[in-house]
Amino acid sequence: MGRPPLRYPETMRGIPLQSVIVWNSTSPPALPLRINSTCGVCNRDLSLDVSHGRYHDEDTWLAVTHCPNTQCSAVLRYMGFNIEGERFTRLYVDPSYEDARLPMSGIDLAPERIQKSYIDTLATLNSGIPSAVATLARKTLEGIVRLSYPNAESLRDRSLFKLIRDLPQSMDLGRPINELALAMRENSKLSAYFDLEQDTDAETARKMVELLEYLIEYLYVIPRRVGGIKRDFD
Structure with missing residues (x-):
């Protein structure tokens, strides 16, 4: 029996596909190499290396990384779905800035x-x-x-x-x-x-x-x- 398909958690929010700024398209489906994003914990704008991400059963892409801000280092999860042609068309992140608890004022x-x-x-x-x-x-x-x-x-x-x-x-x-x-x-x-x-x-x-x-x-x-x-x- 194969592995069950990955599903994105309800806590994940969609982000623009244009967040992926570098793709490796040598073999379909294309593999994202770098994402411009915002950390859902510290709200820092980030440029993240996601070349270690992999496809699950060739239809769902997943990359897990950490915020490079040493004062944060939160775990960030990116998932891509709905492959059309050589690339997926939907991208999600968890945690997203909208859902995260922000640092207290002061x-x-x-x-x-x-x-x-x-x-x-x-x-x-x-x-x-x-x-x-x-x-x-x-x-x-x-x-x-x-x-x-x-x-x-x-x-x-x-x-x-x-x-x-x-x-x-x-x-x-x-x-x-x-x-x-x-x-x-x-x-x-x-x-x-x-x-x-x-x-x-x-x-x-x-x-x-x-x-x-x-x-x-x-x-x-x-x-x-x-x-x-x-x-x-x-």
Whole structure:
């Protein structure tokens, strides 16, 4: 029995066939060699080498590559269908920019290590790998919390849950962080989301990223913007 035909996922969106700018037409069906596209995660305009792509049962072309932006590196999938003559006439990409979760406004105001960790988490979410989001979200959350302590280097052996629990005692962070500290107590429902032994579905992964964005905005974005406005009026 032959392999079942490839079908494009419902999450894929069509892009213009003119996105393929170089073809190898030495033998039909023609093989795309380079595509001009936009990363569905970081929104960078790209020129991608897709010469490694192959036809499946001679009627469906597939190429899987990565965004060359080192701050993103998202997995990008391109599929071509409906061969007429020497070339296919329909081209799809996943993830597409319309479907991807965009980086939060003001992320550039966070510390560099938090920016990178957050972008890695977001790229994993947009690449459709929710099981890996928990690992990266936990890493990002831990980085956010540790950097909020004035003596972060002395806390290497403290667990994430204890760091969050004790953070309101270390500095005045206000009601949102106090509520997070209560919600993240060990064995709570919220803390279970960040347990690396638990399965993570797409909806949970999205909520974890939202939590990170709220914290980044509260701890870094709003204070810096308010400080900038204050300096303007001084």
